[in-house]
Amino acid sequence: MAKPRFMQLVTLALLVGGMSASLLLAQGKTFKVGVPLPLTGAEAKFGEMEKQAYEMAVNEINAKGGVKGTNLVLDIQDSGGKPETATAIVEKFITIDKYPIVVGEYSSQCSYAVAGVAEKYKVPYLVVTGAADKITQQGWKNVYRLNPPASLYNMGVFSFFENVAKPKTIAILYENTDFGTSTSKAMKEYCDAHGVNVVLFEGYQAGGVDFKPILQKVKSLRPDVVYMVSYLMDASLLMRQSKELDINPQIFIGGGAGHTLPEFLQNAAEASEYCMSATLWTPQAKYPGAKEFFDNFKKKFDKEPDYHGAEAYAAAYVLADTLKRAKSFTADDIRTALSETNMMTAFGPVKFVSWGKFTNQNRMDTLVLQVINKKFETVWPKEGASAKYVFPAPHWRDRK
């Protein structure tokens, strides 16, 4: 019976040897980064777009030789858009996989949860899309944010108000999530400070079928501006039902997210016409590589990316740039390198600064887009606009 045992030993030795050899090889050539993303659940659409954008950027980076001769590999894990799952994934990234940096997540809720874990273990975390103000207002030293905070999403809209619209009354409807609440609170504070009368300030639960009751209330208040913040397809239902009820403010403005999705144009169809929205990025933005990213993405995946895709794409480049400058691939050196980031990306300039309550927060101009002839056009600020804004929007019944 000695022979089979010997053969078993040989096989075992070969297996173990082969595995450890491949592990060694892999360790010598790749650097893994943990990325939690919602690939299932209601936010899966965004998770998928970001995953594609991350992978597109990483492929480009690796094709050009990677970072210091090392290939970047993203370990993308599905959080289902649930903060508790995202927390568990990141705990595993840090304690078991020993990744020295975490990037990603989509919603504010999840990003905030992940940020707490990263801070606990002193591992740097780059927030890419989570926008609630509080994420970078905790004085956390390991949390860096690429996208502007929600309260700044409206900067472009504010300047449009001051220079063109000059509204007297406004109705604000927002999805009652972290993002919706932060963005609309910032809008309300601005309006209160600038003498714009807020006639309605109402949060709603995402995924409603029928918004007509509340829209009827909006109609009876006759505001100059109807401002809405919605993540998802609620944006198109709100617009469709506003058209049904023949609500005619001077302008409808969205607070980003749902109102900037390509699906918004398809689903709301003619009800989306002349609707404006705050946005962080458009393919017409004057940043190097912005248009190339848009065209390449569209060619590769047969769908249009919105600013979320651009954020993810830029995040991968910020990551590569940071790793190139880091003395070693340890959490401490990566954190030091992140702090010194000062670069231009397809999404815009990236530099982490601290002001007021914010720490390690990127700051950038935001834009306003408007749907004109069934296309998103950048209309504000004037320099860099791709089309002239239409204001006030014509009444629904007066349209052809």
Next chain:
Amino acid sequence: MSPQVAGQLELLGQVLISGILLGGLYSLIGLGMSLIMGVMKIINLAHGELMMVAMYITFWAFTLAKIDPYVSLLIVFPLMFLLGVSVQKFLLTPVMEADTVLPQNQVLLTVGLGLVLSNLALLFFTANYRSVPVSYASKTIYWDLKLGGQTISLSFSYPFLVAFCIAGVLGASLFIFLAKTDTGRMIRATAQDKRAAALMGINTKRITYITFGLGAALVGAAGALLDPVYYLYPQIGGPFTSKAFVITILGGLGDIPGAVLGGLVLGLAESLGSVYISLGYKDAFGFIIFVLVLIFMPRGLLGRGRA
């Protein structure tokens, strides 16, 4: 009458109209679940996911073959019936027959079925949001009422109105079917007492197939009617399963007219609550009523269901 009063009346009227129209759709969703509950004594937690499947069938029929969502009811109804029959025949019945398996496990099986369906949809149809862009999606019928010198303008959404009428026709047909046909009587007999029904020579197994098929077909019809006014994505089922559950409890477990009433109550509660209390807690109103009904009227609003 002052313009302020007229404005308030207009708001109230609009809120009631929206609530009732939406409630009609909810009733249709609840009917299927209540029917299944009555006969099989289980809550079908894959109900919303079955609706999701029907919504995708409608979506593809429209996108690929330009079939109007209302016409595609003729395809959706039989297809969903077959799907329901196969689920009962090949999944639920074998579990029911195994002695080692607790009866509650059929409910767990429906949870699993729901997960499988929504993840299959995610795999094949991707996570993208889709909609059925029919030409009449935002078509509206206005009704101007003269009241005390003031005009009150009420609007009826065309697709909601059509959905309400079709839901009404389907509901009425179900009543007639259950009351007048032999199969309908057999379903009611099985719901009342399965063993006695079997002793009377009813093939109760066949009746459970038909019941689940009908339940799936009804919620499928609701999905097809929802397509023109809503949007769809693979995980859309969950919230509608819980709505169907609330409706079934409101109506009294297994009470068919109760389910219709439950749907209307839920629709009205959501639309009244969102305007006069707070929009953010819209989904909470249904559940508050749900808890109150469970405490004070455990046999449902009509007091005829099983406690």
